[in-house]
């Protein structure tokens with residue numbers, strides 16, 4: 001393994017896995033798999049937007065290393081994270097006589113990663129699994145930490161498990177074909193990592209915002225690498241979200257999820273809703289006397305430089321409150337708020353008065 005590409009190692013109850021980040025790594029995937037004991041056949045799962053360029057590229061690299069690689073191409077989009085599609089992949093794997101010693105490789109965004117991981121965790125009671133994230137959101141967030149799932153009509157990610165990959169391989173070159181909006185929403189999650197745990201990373205974002213939006217290769221690779229390392233560290237400390245550490249990654253998500261639900265998951269991309277939600281959490285932190293106005297403004301200014309929304313003037317307040325109270329029920333009554341004491345210092349609080357939450361949400365929705 002080329003150490004220069006190693007950004008982090010995730011440790012978990014069953015072992016550990018490397019996170020490789022760099023430019024042009026997809027062409028080398030065939031070199032890496034044998035080091036993990038994966039010699040094939042492998043089953044690439046991708047979607048119809050990603051496969052023609054990157055799925056195919058991965059397949060060619062595998063063939064050059066004499067690893068037999070079959071490909072399943074799902075329709076792109078959230079609807080593919082379904083039990084029906086999982087079943088179609090089970091049938092496809094069964095027809096090809098896939099076995100526990102073979103491996104599944106997810107090449108795509110978070111949808112493909114969650115779906116392929118879910119299939120890998122269940123087919124023949126578990127097959128080795130490799131994540132090759134190609135969207136910014138999948139790189140800095142979804143591919144790390146082993147949460148795999150499909151959706152039900154009653155809700156997102158209702159059926160799934162924790163199932164860790166054997167490796168995460170992120171080729172930053174793949175991000176060149178993402179749209180600007182998709183890029184920015186992915187950066188929102190990376191900015192979040194700086195806000196909750198790494199003030200220096202936030203400084204780097206401030207210094208290079210425009211270069212990062214333009215995906216200048218060196219600085220983008222460095223920032224993605226650092227952001228992925230933060231997620232790797234947090235999930236290593238709290239594999240199953242039971243120790244109060246992994247919850248920090250939910251900064252901005254309480255209000256963000258409610259905005260997504262209130263708008264039927266169509267209007268705001270996830271990272272955009274999280275951006276508004278992070279502004280809500282920062283304002284709550286300020287109103288609780290924990291965070292300075294200057295720090296709140298730093299957060300707002302940076303999000304704006306990434307073209308991310310910091311308010312949601314077109315969203316119905318009643319719907320947002322309804323969605324938040326539904327969320328609350330699942331957490332047995334009290335919302336655990338992830339708030340900031342400063343840039344880079346997150347804490348969890350259960351004692352936020354309802355009036356502060358209401359005032360804050362109303363001010364966000366007033367624009």
Ligand SMILES: NC(=O)c1ccc[n+]([C@@H]2O[C@H](COP(=O)([O-])OP(=O)(O)OC[C@H]3O[C@@H](n4cnc5c(N)ncnc54)[C@H](O)[C@@H]3O)[C@@H](O)[C@H]2O)c1
Nearest residue numbers: 049076109110111112134135137138141142147174177178
């Ligand atoms: N498992 C986790 O911990 C975790 C964390 C966050 C999000 N998620 C899940 O991830 C999903 C969202 O991920 P996403 O934002 O990557 O969505 P996605 O997988 O739907 O990708 C977004 C779009 O970008 C396309 N795309 C991906 N890579 C591309 C590239 N390099 N060039 C051009 N187009 C490309 C996809 O085909 C898709 O149309 C959700 O289902 C969410 O629940 C999971």
